[in-house]
Amino acid sequence: MHEEVTGELFLRPPEERMVKMKAVIWTGYGGPQVLVPSEIETPVPRENEILLKIHSASVTAGDCEMRRLELPLGLSLPVRLYAGWRKPRRIKIPGQEFSGEVVKTGSPVSKFSVGDMLCGTTGFRFGAYAEYICVSESPDEMSGVMAGKPENLSMVEASALPTAGMEALHYLKESKLEKGHKLLIIGAGGSIGSFALQAARHMGIRVTAVDSGDKLQMLSDLGAERVIDYASDESPGSTGEFDSAIDMVGGRGVLKRLGYVRPGGSYFLAFAYIRHLLLAPFIRLLLGKKLNITSSSQSQEELQRLIHFTGTACISPVIHKCFPLSEAAEAHRFAESGVKQGNIVLTAQN
CATH class of the missing domain: 3.40.50.720 (NAD(P)-binding Rossmann-like Domain)
Structure with a gap:
């Protein structure tokens, strides 16, 4: 299975194929046990992409609903058709919110530079439960949004903000x-x-x-x-x-x-x-x-407005508990226990 994962997601020169990263693989629909820690090849940024070293990824109610495939408004069927009927095939790594540092850029990238600290979402690309992720510097509306981390927030807090x-x-x-x-x-x-x-x-x-x-x-x-x-x-x-x-x-x-x-x-x-x-x-x-019953558009404009408001108001997401990336299943159990206050976060870096 892991060969299939790396083959689908990451194409790279032979000399770079042995570089590994830790990630959480989504192996099926159901309880937290379907989230399996693994090692897969680290992605390499292609044209117009940046490579982010993920610091933290939030564990949201949406992550848990997606894992169980129990979604509101009759969305479970279309999502199953998109992700995979019997098990997720198109989406291998869960997680939709992150904070991280730009460590490499493809060509030509102009919006971000190595060393930039960002926070954002991955949209329907998912993939935040990992040590690294490649994202477009200008993602389309289905692939999330990102911007510079608010200066008044820690990396952990920033991952739970968007x-x-x-x-x-x-x-x-x-x-x-x-x-x-x-x-x-x-x-x-x-x-x-x-x-x-x-x-x-x-x-x-x-x-x-x-x-x-x-x-x-x-x-x-x-x-x-x-x-x-x-x-x-x-x-x-x-x-x-x-x-x-x-x-x-x-x-x-x-x-x-x-x-x-x-x-x-x-x-x-x-x-x-x-x-x-x-x-x-x-x-x-x-x-x-x-x-x-409307929700935010999750647009770049809305994220920028949020970051400005957060800095001006000097408020921050409430963080209840952090789990290491390898304990994603336990983090999901805690998130679904009904006792969490604010947010649960996975930390990808020691």
């Missing part, structure tokens, strides 16, 4: 909230929720955060005006109290939780199903509320 940060700022921008407005964040203790909380507080927005009891102190420390244990009988607020809500949980409680948002307000649903798409126009017509 996706969660862009989604959080997208929700806040689309909500059109202003200073003094009230925001409800359900599932605030995860990667997107914890960043949205910090960003909202920086903007002067009053935040009520809902999550499990073990995360409430963290949420309070991040600036939540009120914290609620979802397992308690305590109500997040009164009917129509909030100007907007960000729901990172979804499920069958969406219609009930919509009641906390005022008429004309927006309810952002991060993990939606087809039934939510069908309900959205009726909710708007009958209740005068916007059930918003």
Whole structure:
């Protein structure tokens, strides 16, 4: 299998074929055990590519959903058709977020230089669970985005910034909230929720955060005006109290939780199903509320805006725990345990 992996991914002169790197190979759909540490050939940058020495790669909810092939909005079938029917063949190395250093460039590369510290996403190329990755200096819209690492963040923090940060700022921008407005964040203790909380507080927005009891102190420390244990009988607020809500949980409680948002307000649903798409126009017509299932475009412009905002606001992703690259399976188990606060990160370099 490993010969197949290296043969598909990396074409290089004979004198360079013995250079190995550590990577995590995605061997099948299912539990964390399908993520297998391995050694494969280190890629060599081709024309218009850069070789990144990956420092860190985040472990996101999307990574776990992709591994299990349990995706919302009926996406599991098309993704299976793309990646491989019985097991992933087109995508060998998982991971979509990274921070790293440019160590080599192909010709002609002009946007980046050796020594540049970058963070970004890999899009549908995946491949971040490795010591090295080759990426285009100008990736297309399906191949991710990248930019210089924010100076106020560590490499570990920068690896967890792009996706969660862009989604959080997208929700806040689309909500059109202003200073003094009230925001409800359900599932605030995860990667997107914890960043949205910090960003909202920086903007002067009053935040009520809902999550499990073990995360409430963290949420309070991040600036939540009120914290609620979802397992308690305590109500997040009164009917129509909030100007907007960000729901990172979804499920069958969406219609009930919509009641906390005022008429004309927006309810952002991060993990939606087809039934939510069908309900959205009726909710708007009958209740005068916007059930918003959109996500950020993950564009270069949005990443640059995020990096500027992060530096100006002096906020950073919450890092709960780091795992070595060889323990990717254990990192996925921890990410799915329900106890993580903020982000989980794999470190690729000792």
